[in-house]
Amino acid sequence: MKKGPLRNRVAVSVLLLVMFSLLLGASDIGASPETAATAGDNLGVAGRIGEAIAAEAPLGTGKGEINPDAAPGFLGIPGAPQVSLIVAFLWAVWVGWIFSTVGAFGGIMAGVGHMTVFGLGPYANTFKDTAPTVNKLLTDSIRVSNQFLVGLSALVSSVNYYRIGRLVWPLGLALGLGSVFGAVAIPWLTGGKISFAQYQGWFGVFVFVVGVVLLYETSPRGQAGKKAAKEAAAAFETSVKEKGTKTEGVKVTKVAFPMIHFTFAGVEFKFNALWPILGGVVIAAISSFIGVGGGFLYVPFLTSIVGLPMFIVAGTSALTVFISMCASITAYIKLAGAGVYWSLIGVELVGIFFGSMIGPRTQKYIPDIWLKRLFVVLAIYVGLRYFSRGFFGVSWVP
Numbered sequence: 001m002k003k004g005p006l007r008n009r010v011a012v013s014v015l016l017l018v019m020f021s022l023l024l025g026a027s028d029i030g031a032s033p034e035t036a037a038t039a040g041d042n043l044g045v046a047g048r049i050g051e052a053i054a055a056e057a058p059l060g061t062g063k064g065e066i067n068p069d070a071a072p073g074f075l076g077i078p079g080a081p082q083v084s085l086i087v088a089f090l091w092a093v094w095v096g097w098i099f100s101t102v103g104a105f106g107g108i109m110a111g112v113g114h115m116t117v118f119g120l121g122p123y124a125n126t127f128k129d130t131a132p133t134v135n136k137l138l139t140d141s142i143r144v145s146n147q148f149l150v151g152l153s154a155l156v157s158s159v160n161y162y163r164i165g166r167l168v169w170p171l172g173l174a175l176g177l178g179s180v181f182g183a184v185a186i187p188w189l190t191g192g193k194i195s196f197a198q199y200q201g202w203f204g205v206f207v208f209v210v211g212v213v214l215l216y217e218t219s220p221r222g223q224a225g226k227k228a229a230k231e232a233a234a235a236f237e238t239s240v241k242e243k244g245t246k247t248e249g250v251k252v253t254k255v256a257f258p259m260i261h262f263t264f265a266g267v268e269f270k271f272n273a274l275w276p277i278l279g280g281v282v283i284a285a286i287s288s289f290i291g292v293g294g295g296f297l298y299v300p301f302l303t304s305i306v307g308l309p310m311f312i313v314a315g316t317s318a319l320t321v322f323i324s325m326c327a328s329i330t331a332y333i334k335l336a337g338a339g340v341y342w343s344l345i346g347v348e349l350v351g352i353f354f355g356s357m358i359g360p361r362t363q364k365y366i367p368d369i370w371l372k373r374l375f376v377v378l379a380i381y382v383g384l385r386y387f388s389r390g391f392f393g394v395s396w397v398p
Helices: 006-026 047-056 087-101 108-115 120-125 131-165 168-190 197-217 227-241 274-290 297-306 310-334 344-361 370-393
Strands: 251-254 259-264 267-272
Touching: 047 227, 047 251, 087 108, 087 131, 087 310, 087 344, 108 120, 108 131, 108 197, 108 370, 120 131, 120 197, 131 168, 131 197, 131 310, 131 344, 168 251, 168 259, 168 274, 168 297, 168 310, 197 274, 197 297, 197 370, 267 274, 274 297, 274 310, 297 310
Parallel strands: none
Antiparallel strands: 251 259, 259 267
């Protein structure tokens, strides 16, 4: 890793820690008052959310009420959205492709699907005043559902990128080691305590911030100082265009903890493993809070702090995300009691597998800079949309 100005690394670390501190305090913001118990029956819904329905959900046909005669939908709740399995499959293919191609944004796209495309977000929001615990537990279910999709995509992508020599496994393991702590701590601290509006607002904040950071990265000034990364990307792009040329993949050349050296496309890199471990703790905490894999934070960390070309960032980020997802999913289910709608998740996982197999095979044909710009456009749009809806109740963008 190129050392670069110390102030840049310190500034990024401080920003992440400040964001993490805000998240820890978010669980106490805007708590809804308790409502009188009116249902008295879990209506066949299992787990903590069934208990919450029995304790406080009012019966009826209006918003924020449950009609026991309605057809069961998400999590088996009567009247909940019934998601088209075909739409779920196709959306999951898109999620798998974009995660395995960019190394980020897969969890965010999974969140967009569950919240907006499938209608689970607006449904959860109807219980904000009538049954606040149901609102919060539905939010937890959305968070963990996102992570199931990202976890499988990360696993498939990691294997594919390792096989084609584009995964820096020591770096991925270092980030993953730190991520386990953050991924477990957040479900334990915030499970059942975050309303959907809070979740949606913070979801938008973090996506937008990362989009702005990557926008700077694609500018001429942001590109300055990343000579090694650009050389490796250029060498890789050239080798792909030359028929019959086999690209030199990642090769670990020296391990002298905490410093680890490796080469890619003939260009040498090195990094201090202590930075990724610390970064993994903070990034996993943030990503676990908003229910995504964290690739959208691991990517700028690997490109800005470590200075890697995008071609090996996707695979390295995927390995880290897989490790953190295993920890976070387990914590959400075991510690927070989050419900999982297995029939929907099963269909989506099939789509994720297909998309994740396609991504690594198409990524090499897209120039490095355009991968970042694609992420910037999506991040700014999604960030603005969810920030405004979550905190102000209206969307600033279509």
